[in-house]
Amino acid sequence: MVFEELAVEVLAEPPTDEARREVIALVELVRADPRAWPDVRDPGSIEEIREAFGAHCWIQFMPFAGAIEVREIGWVG
Incomplete structure (x- = not known):
């Protein structure tokens, strides 16, 4: 799994710990x-x-070579 720089910054400051867990779970599902x-x-x-x-x-x-590159992460609400 590769995260673009902006995605890393967004993931570093999620609105809540629950939000961070949700995005990690979504990444694993994807x-x-x-x-x-x-x-x-x-x-x-x-x-x-x-x-x-x-x-x-x-x-x-x-998606590429059996992995994914996360380009953007967003929060709803």
């Missing part, structure tokens, strides 16, 4: 089956960008 989540890349883009949503968080990621 890592197990990354292509089960919708592809949201822009038309013509060669990068495969996917998004996954939890109850209070979301992540944007790229």
Whole structure:
């Protein structure tokens, strides 16, 4: 698992400990089956960008070589 710099910064300061646990659980779920989540890349883009949503968080990621690269993390609410 690889986290982009901005994702690392966001994960370092979640709104609550519960939020941090939720995003980690979502990342683990995505890592197990990354292509089960919708592809949201822009038309013509060669990068495969996917998004996954939890109850209070979301992540944007790229699957590659049996791993995922987390590009963005967001909090709902």
